[in-house]
Amino acid sequence: MFHKQLLAASVSLMMLSAKAQTPVYKNTSYSFEERAKDLVKRMTLEEKVSQMMNKSAAIDRLDVPAYNWWNEGLHGVGRSGMHVTVFPQAIGLAATFDKQAMYKTADIISTEARAVHHAYERKGSRDIYQGLTFWTPNINIFRDPRWGRGQETYGEDPYLTAQMGIQLVKGFQGNDPKYLKITACAKHFAIHSGPENSRHSFNVAVSNYDLADTYLPAFHDLVVDGKVASVMCAYNAFGGQPCCGNDLLMTNILYNQWKFHGYVTSDCGAIDDFFKGHKTSTDATSAAADAVIHGTDVECGHTYTTLVNAVKQGLVAESKVNESVQHLFEIRFRLGLFDPASMVKYSSIPESVLESAPHKAQALQMARESIVLLKNANNLLPLSKSIRKIAVLGPNANDSISVLGNYNGFPTKTTTVLQGIKDKLGKNVELTYERGTDFVTNKDNVDFAAIANRVKDADVIVFVGGITPSLEGEEMPVKIEGFDGGDRTSIDLPHVQTAFLKALNATGKPIVFVMMTGSALATPWEAGNIPAIVNAWYGGQATGEAVADVLFGDYNPAGRLPVTFYKSTDQLPSFTDYSMNNRTYRYFSGEPLYGFGYGLSYTTFAYSNFGVPSSVVTGKPVTVSVDVQNTGKVDGDEVVELYVKHGTGVKAPIHALEGFERIHFKAGEKKTVKFTLTARQLSVVDDNGVRLQVPEKLQLFVGGQQPTAAALSSKKVINKTVEVKGNQIVIEDLGLH
Incomplete structure (x- = not known):
């Protein structure tokens, strides 16, 4: 018995000794944050800086392989050099108005992304478009149809954009409690939608109202609700500061207000714009320092090569560099890139999933x-x-x-x-x-x-x-x-x-x-x-x-x-x-050719029994229901759209989408559809950019399209009024005033 106890004690001491000898960053029993912090402590300043560009160098003495942060997955794995499944462009995905299908599509893209990554990894290749950090989705608001990149977005509506974007984030980042499948990226933060030819020098002027009401909500929802792993800051300037070096957008809103905990990347060449286009910095060194001070962790480009000098000149503290590098390695650890493949379920995804029959069917x-x-x-x-x-x-x-x-x-x-x-x-x-x-x-x-x-x-x-x-x-x-x-x-x-x-x-x-x-x-x-x-x-x-x-x-x-x-x-x-x-x-006060939310079918649908409570208390959600019936002879989908119109005297959109569901109906079939509207969805934005819920009378509209006069008179859209009672409350104050 004594010998068994001695043997067990000896084994325990050996295990403790082995654990003590194994660096924390290599020890999977520690948290990702602890491992990242330990790894960063072991690096020289030059090594840290080498990790802060999209093409990050290998650090052989620490067994850190090279890594390229740049990858694309807008509507399928992009530019990988391997044959993959290609879905409709993002604007087409938005036109489905189908959240469940969007999630399934994103899950397929991330599955193929893992397969592509591991195929290259087996070859020892770690080049551009081969990693697991994807710079998708583009959730800028498609405010003007002349913008050529609007095709990459989910359209002109903040709510639709946020809902489709969140589904992509979920499908990309996976459901494992420990590891990320791949990472999504909310871009371009913020207020970015052309013109393309002036984006490197353009300073956006926008009111606090429009900023809070239109340009930021989708980013808020992906960061706060969707827990997106990364954010890309935009080329343009706002308020006289480049977006990647912006006090309000980066420091106040993203980090302080929204408590973002992931990594921020610049758009490609955007740090150069600090001194070449916006002229807010005198040279590359001061530009790099400014971006890092504001929390831009990785640069797509080469300007960050000047960061060693920036630290030595006292333009940026090495502690800020440490923060950025720790953010980057936390992401790499969360992707399982330093752990045995047996611990990361996504590492076993085979190359055979590429263009598989189910993927092509989707x-x-x-x-x-x-x-x-x-x-x-x-x-x-x-x-x-x-x-x-x-x-x-x-x-x-x-x-x-x-x-x-x-x-x-x-x-x-x-x-x-x-x-x-x-x-x-x-x-x-x-x-x-x-x-x-x-x-x-x-x-x-x-x-x-x-x-x-x-x-x-x-x-x-x-x-x-x-x-x-x-x-x-x-x-x-x-x-x-x-x-x-x-x-x-x-x-x-x-x-x-x-x-x-x-x-x-x-x-x-x-x-x-x-x-x-x-x-x-x-x-x-x-x-x-x-x-x-x-x-x-x-x-x-x-x-x-x-x-x-x-x-x-x-x-x-x-x-x-x-x-x-x-x-x-x-x-x-x-x-x-x-x-x-x-x-x-x-x-828009004019008459469009075809309105947002419009689309015909080979069958017809009827709406009835719009169940809406007569009143709701500020701060409380409201649940509504409606009966929808396919009144034609053909099976088909209906997109049930719910719009909110605020009371007179309140600055607000003409009406705004706040709920949608795409549902399949057999000919003659009737279903009850329910929506729950949160206090945030029932709020308005004041001139200072403060989001409030105020006592008022709201009109709710439901149908297969917007509530136009013609749609209301033909009963294609039906409406009810709900009174909001109670005290005015603040939903969000971004400190814009």
Whole structure:
């Protein structure tokens, strides 16, 4: 017995000795924070600084491998060099209005991201677009349709943006109680939405009201509620300070008010802008110091190489460098990058998941769900599969690049609309295809009348046009009619396409106009003359199959517009004006061509029994319910939208989306849908940017679209009033005043 006790004591001493000899940062029994702090203490200043650029160097003496922080996953793993599943562009994902499907899509992207990372890791490769830290999502508000990067966002509404963004964060970061699957990043913080050509020097002027009411809510929700692991600060300046070195945005709001605990990255080259564009710093050294003082932990670029000198010159304390490096290593530890693979369940995801059958099926489903039926005069759609002859025309009909959007990966197979229709109809239908024109110019001097004459005996003409990511996007070398530097100078459908459509319309044949776009297009002539218009965005790898499914009735469309489609550029304020006055559906006083939240179906829905309490006490949530019935003969989805309109005398949006659910209904089926509105959702923002809940009478609207006068009179939207009683309370004070 004595010998057994002695042996056990000896083993315990050996274990204690081994634990004492193992550095804390290598010991998995310690917390990630303790491990990161221990590792940072062991580094020289030069080694610390080497970790603060997106391409972080290896520290061999500490067994720290090289790591590149830059990766993209906007709508599928981007730019990885491996074949992956590509979903609709972000603006198309937003058009689904489907939170559950958004989460599933994000979960698939993160699964493929892990597979890609570990495939490269096995090869010893740690290059750009191979890591686990993804700079997605872009939750800037798409305030102006001329912004070329608006396609990367979830649209113009803060609530929709936040809800879709949170689902992406959850799907990316996983549900493991200890380890992150991959990290998401809320960008670009904040007040960033073009123009692209001045983003490196532009100083945004915006009121406290607009800042708190429009530009910050989605960031608040992702940071505070979604626990997003990282934030990217924007290129532009605000209040005379670059966003990555901003007292109000970074120090006061992000860190002090919202208690952000993750890592902050600059946008690429943004620290250079401190001294090159904004002129707030004299040189690279002072710029780097300013960014670190404000909590920008990692720089996408090389300016942080000057930080060693910045510390030695007393421009920034080494303790601030330590804080940033600790943030970065906490993230790497939370990703399991220093732990045995057996401890991290995500490390076992095999390469075989890439483009797996379930993933491709979800890409098709999201492409279907993203499609918005804008017009369907005389129920032209769905088309009969027994048609004899069809003409498929236009610059996007057979374009396999447009469908992929920007910041994209590359699938093994991409289906264009032309191919999707061919696959749907088979060889028994005569199909004629001609591109006809480029997107903006008829550079080959094609005779549109001659094409129209050649297809005049078709049963139906499908024109697939719109624009392309080759024209709109990030800081692009494009200058052509309607487009400049990635942005748009006009929101009109390019005139050459309207001319082509007019020639086709002269045949008297039914025309279906399939649009691809990442932003709102003004199509007043088409809306008045073309019987059927379908918006397919940049729908990802399965675009063609999804469009064909909708055109021929194998899928009933239910997508909704996440942005306002205006009638013309003339309805827009100046592009450089960041005031929300007369912008987006929340403040636009004019009549749009197609409103935010709009989208048709092949069936009809009726709303009844809107259950709303007569009153609610400030600070308390309110639960409402409504009965929705599919009153048509076709199964389909309905997007149930809940809007809030504040009482007179209170500065607030015209009305604002505060709830939505996408629900499937069989023909004739009725369901009860419930929403719970929090005190924050029932609040308003005052001129000082303080979010308040005030005693007032609120109007609540529910239906399949916005509460327009026509929708209310036709009972497509129904409404009730609720009185808010009690004392005025402060929901959030960001200290803007």
